[in-house]
Amino acid sequence: MRVSDEDRERTAGRLQHAFAEGRLTRPELEDRLGLALTARTYGDLLGLITDLPAEQQAPPDDVVELESKSDHIKRSGDWAVPRRLRITSKYGSADLDLSEAVVPHQVVEIELDMTYGSAKIILPVGGTADVDGFRSEWGHVSTTDVPGRPRPGTLHVVVTGGAKYGTLTVRYPRKRWFTH
Numbered sequence: 001m002r003v004s005d006e007d008r009e010r011t012a013g014r015l016q017h018a019f020a021e022g023r024l025t026r027p028e029l030e031d032r033l034g035l036a037l038t039a040r041t042y043g044d045l046l047g048l049i050t051d052l053p054a055e056q057q058a059p060p061d062d063v064v065e066l067e068s069k070s071d072h073i074k075r076s077g078d079w080a081v082p083r084r085l086r087i088t089s090k091y092g093s094a095d096l097d098l099s100e101a102v103v104p105h106q107v108v109e110i111e112l113d114m115t116y117g118s119a120k121i122i123l124p125v126g127g128t129a130d131v132d133g134f135r136s137e138w139g140h141v142s143t144t145d146v147p148g149r150p151r152p153g154t155l156h157v158v159v160t161g162g163a164k165y166g167t168l169t170v171r172y173p174r175k176r177w178f179t180h
Contacts, residue, residue, distance in 0.1 A: 001042050005152065009106055011036045011045045012153045017104040018052045037152055068092045078102065086111045093117040093166070098155065099124045099173045107156045114163035121170045126154045129170045133160035139167035146170050 012033055019029040032048045039045045064082040066073050068089045076097035083105045087094045094112065099122050112119050112134065123129060128147045150156035159168065 112161035118166035
């Protein structure tokens with residue numbers, strides 16, 4: 001039986017989750033992702049995941065909430081990104097760096113409720129972000145060079161909510177230049 005794009009993406013997500021858990025090496029992940037995204041039948045997809053543990057489904061309302069009145073909310077480095085993240089801050093700001101995080105989900109939903117603060121989201125290279133659901137009354141939204149439509153096999157972030165006087169910036173990591 002032939003598979004759909006959704007079936008391919010679901011399998012790619014399981015492979016990425018297995019890599020994040022240390023069950024696959026990077027070369028194994030890359031090989032299997034290439035095969036998953038070009039698979040034609042369910043047999044093709046099953047052969048890529050049969051040696052992995054059964055998928056455990058998170059509850060549909062799995063939401064992590066972070067709140068602050070005036071402090072800075074920051075997540076970076078090796079941290080586990082939930083499927084849904086809700087951030088509320090009256091005077092503080094939020095910095096979410098997903099570039100080195102463990103992201104077992106193909107799509108991550110981030111809801112921002114920022115009264116006077118701003119938010120910055122750093123995506124892994126190749127990630128995409130839909131910010132159409134975010135509103136800023138006296139600020140702006142910046143997504144320089146970040147595509148808004150999802151792409152197979154890459155992280156897609158959907159940002160909703162708003163800020164009264166703040167801004168939202170979504171970008172890729174800055175390039176680092178090393179000199180010896």
